[in-house]
Amino acid sequence: MPSARRSGRLTGPRAVYTNDPFESAGISEDSGSEEVQKSATKKGKRRRDEDSASDDEFVAGGANDAEEDEDEEEEEEEEVEEGKEDHDDVDEMDIDEPRATPRTPKTPGRRKANSRPKTVQNQQNLRDDGGAANRNTKVSADETRSRGVVDPKENVSKPMHYITTFGDDDRDLLAAIYTRDRWARGVDTCLPTRNALDVQTKAHDYEYGPTWGASPEDMERERTSGWDWYYDKDTGKRFQNLQKTGPKLKEADARRKYLPRSNKGKHTILMGPVNNQQVFHLGQHESFNFGEAWGETKAQKSDQNSANVREGWMISFEQRIQCLAWAPNQNGRSQYLAVVTFITTDQKKKYNLPGTNPPSSFCPLPSYPCALQLWEFTAKPAGGVTHTLDMDVKPHLRLALCTDWGDVRRIAWCPMARERREEDDKNGMASIGLLAGIWGDGKMRVLDVKLAPGKKTEFVKIEMPVFEAKSPSNVCSCLTWLSPTDIAVGCSDGFVAIWSILPTSDPAPIPYFYKPIHASYILSITSAYPTNPHIISTVGMDGETKLWSIIDPASEYTTPVRQRQAAAHISYSPILQSMFSYDENDFGRLMPIRRFFATTSAGRMPSSVISLAPCSFLHPCLLYGTASGEAVAANPFRRLLYNKEQHWQQTWFSHDWASGTHKDSSGASRFYDGYRAETQSLARSLAGDKRPQLGSSLTTIYDERTHVSALGWSPNRLTAGWACAGLGCGLLRVEDLAI
Template sequence: MASARRSGRLKGPRAVYTDDLFESAGIADESDSEERQPSGTEKRRRRRDEDSASDDEFVAGEVNDEEEEEEEDEDAGEERYVDVMDDNEPAATPRTPRTPGGRSRPKTVQSQQKLLESSGAANRSTKASTTETRTRGCIDPRENVSKPMYYMSTFGDDERDLLAVVYTRDRWGRGVDTCLPTRHTLDIQSTANDYEYGPTCGVAPDDMVKERTSGWDWYYDKVIGKEFRKPQKIGPKLKEADARRKYLPKPKKGKHTILIGAANDQKTFHLGHHESMNLAHAWGETKAQKSDQASAIVREGWIISFEQKIQCLAWAPNQDGFDQYLAVVTLVTPEQKEKHPSHGIEPPSPFRTAPSYPCAIQLWQFTGKQAGPVTRTLDMETKPLLRLVLCTDWGDLRRIAWCPMAREKRAEDDQNGMKSIGLLAGIWGDGKMKVLDVKLGPDKKTEFVTIQSPIFEAKSPSNVCSCLTWLSPTDIAVGCSDGFVAIWSILPTSDPEPIPYFYKSIHASYVLSITSAYPTNPHLIATTSIDGETRLWSMIDPESENTTPVRQRQAPGHLSYSPILQSVCSYDENEFGRLMPIHKFFATQSAGRMPSSVMCLAPCSFFHPSLLFGTAAGEVVATNPFRRLLYSKEQHWQQTWFSHDWAPGLIKDSSGASRFYEGYRAETQSLARNLSGDKRPQLGSSLTTVHDERAHVTALGWNPNRASAGWACAGTGCGLLRVEDLAI
């Protein structure tokens, strides 16, 4: 016997939306109460609390079709405040609305209680309405919305943003670029018909031309430029033995052991301090698949041993030639710090200045060769060369960043036999932000130079600087240890100490990372704090124009803005990469799932959308999240560049032994955040593996130059630097 049909109508009060808080609280004039008597339709709805109907009838209204037609005629021209819920919204779970800034608004029920308390004794007997009322915010992007509405909420409704997305879709939306960029796509040159704003990521092409030309006139000006370069003082050149003994980590007696090659035929290599090896020696000629046109594949890349944790990495921009320059920072050993006069006076803390330990910036030169119409690959016949060592006595160097703004090459860049590399900013242990004008001599040999004073120096009052980002060729934003953000102009002034023209409290505590939405929205800045808050705010009005996603328990240490994805890229404590589009920053989207905790993130490239994540277990994972950002139901693909393991090793007084696994294929990955969607085996409880610090991937970087955009570098905790062309 068939079971009796049961109704699916929700029992209970309906959700009512109103714009009048006094009406929702039951406070109204007598004239209003007389005019707003419940209509016959509303009376019939109240009498049907115990009735039942189908879900479709509930959404359409709780009256029959014939009655509905009559009521529409009666209510024509009258403003209605009663609204119904969406088809895709669960009836039992009320939706929390959001403001245009992305923050959740409190329910009106809570607001009306405060309103009643402040209204005085005259209305204390008035009770709040039993009907739950809420105010509307912006559209919840997690709901089922149309594709045009989804695109506008994700990328904006301006034609410049949408044309840039269409250009990116046509260029990088193919399946072959789902993880790493291909050389074929990088070699495609933009034409005049590429959607006008497409190649410039939504910025007017004329503005980009002005920035790389007239935007640097101040630097070459005979008056301003001379005053700007005047403060930097370079001491006499040091002897190599003296510089290595004081400013570089003391080398180990034993060499670092490296196991690398095919999984079934790995070879052993031994590298000393600053020695390099060619990856082709480990792999040889590997037979290609039958479908490939080439008969053999040769692995091209370099591995250099520094024997100490690599603290920072940064490729120099605006290098159009075959020579590319990589800045590497490694700190001196703890034994060397113990010999420093100020060591041990105060316990180390990131919230105050540290002793003036010696530190050096190493500038390495990698040579390339032509591989396509535009792109270049590494020249494996020329070994990497240490060209310049900048020695300082300002404490440990914590962060470095080259000025990424494009600069057109001029004749003044190569004068007196010196080659201009660019402006390099950094945060030193003394709590100050400093800028150096880096130049190279004509000789093809290593130079050891002491920097007595920088070209620009600034410090925030009553705290220390923690992170920095470039806003323009003349402006730098700096995060501070007390939650403030300061912005300085590096142009010369008459003040003995530069004063920031912007200095406001953005967070409640230590600012871990900061990035600018340059070039699409350079006035927007994203910051993350040690308290787990990530915030996007505007320099114009940071108090009202700001938004934040869900707070994390463990704040990410790196943020980077991708102009191609129009999103801020980061990661969370659950081993997920994540994207935060600037138009809906409050709604994060997963951008990859890593095998272990994420330790670092490569700064996003201006020429391709691929991301690189470094983990605590030693893996480097690459992914292109654009297809999933554009189509939320697309499968997510990611590929492991290499996996690194470390062990103490058998050689006495060495930096240990490392093993590299590589040759991983691209795989799909589930981005489910619950255990039910996790394909990995579960042991009954959530486990966290603690990995040795020397196995970590501590620094990553994409080459920011057009011809070498496929070059990537990775540094490890044991001091190994790996440089390889990842363009397929």
């Protein structure tokens, strides 16, 4: 039976033997004669027949060739090592370690330098005979890749920091340089400037910069030939004919069922200078220019766009605003904003059937009526390229898409660029774009939104969309576009499904990707389009935020620190090559896709974050909405370049709500404007916090109608500075924030 393996560590003085057991075995450096080799072969063969030791013991240092000497040393080693624990086995790397001088005593578990057992030596001889590469050859650094091994928060050089943040590819670095030269100036620390938005950079100046690291040829191909399927006489015609609409509804009937009023009174609004605020009253779908609230207060002479300090539109919807989304690919003066509001709980009671289960986000809800509203805003030239709001033309409801599929939970326009063609105005109908949404019955649907000529409001009943899908045994919860034909959908059981919206003969389309990503409900999903459209990030109710690849989600994924309270929103900025979200401590989270595990704080909010505007493709500024009614803007790019950079952020406005004095009133709202940009400490400890501390961390609960429930940036180049904010009390604020 082979002897037990012992430690090779030197624990005390050892006897020095003049007879080397390896020399007798014929495998030492000095034994090269044929007679010694023959005797070693015979001796090794005899011992292999007598002993059943495996080849691993020869390699690991078990040295059966030294078995005879082991018995002689055993008693002495037991005396020296008595009372000591033996924790480490012999390391294989010790076989080739150079030995120090003077010569150290040999032990059974340690060999002479460069000496190998027979099996190792014979294998080396075979490799040498075959002309194989030297075993000491090192792999070139250019042929190796590593991720997540360097912590950029440590003292690393700037080149190393840039490589770990943006990558070492020229496409990524050129995109970062283009962003730095355009958006890293001090004047753009919070909100975009009109001068920066008006800059028209030639493609050859930064090559991949204006296309966020993607190939300009690929972007041009997607903008043109990528939409050929939609205009095809076969596929495109079948796709557009799938949408079925009923007869146009009368305005009175549509408003009664799909846009009901909960209060007969009007909403009271207080705006203007703090010491002299004006009072306004708004009914459902009424609007006013809140620049009138500032009276004689005028803007600076340098502002050539407006004579008033603030200009913008305020519209009342009387119900909580759930979703907002600007229509992309609009290059004219007319800009369209999709708005979704809920109907009240009392209004839903008459649609609940007796014996139905209580409402749950994990189960389909009854088919409540709901309307998706499309509002038209008019623009006028303000700079070399950009436009501002035309305050002489009031916004108006252009189209109401009425459905009976339950409340609309999420909406998203197809963001891919689309070259306008003559077919878009076919039959007198102007094509606006493809709008996808998640309805209360758990299904994902895509609508082909088109407008009739004229300015009259249309009320259209949608009976069948161009595409409809539902995952088995669960409901859809969130969605994101991957391409003009592909949509990724998060589900209530933690699965992610990806469908192609191209028409098929199957009445129930089957997703070509359907795999579990989270353990529970998926709250938000986004893709790293256009830089890496195959990379997707999801946020689950389990508190995990994951970045994974469609190619192999089981192995190609990464996660930052798990949150106790999951965020409801996540968005990708191609300009910053980073994902943005927030945590339970009211901090914004910046997560570059190349070091997703190491998050960076990108803002500190005065209260819990409720909403996050989808990142713009035209500037790097962010918008956060809080429970206390603040809308906060910040540009985190300077902090992305250097994580110790001072952070600046600016409050767009602050909103308070209170119940009205009249019984039929929908309440009163007060707005505070004119906040200046301020530096914000992003320290995680409470030391140095300007907010008052009461000895413990407290969370204030605000009324739901005070919340900033939805935010959005305009995705169009002409109106890149336009922003919109929806409130829990039903007010919508639209303003041009370009400075």
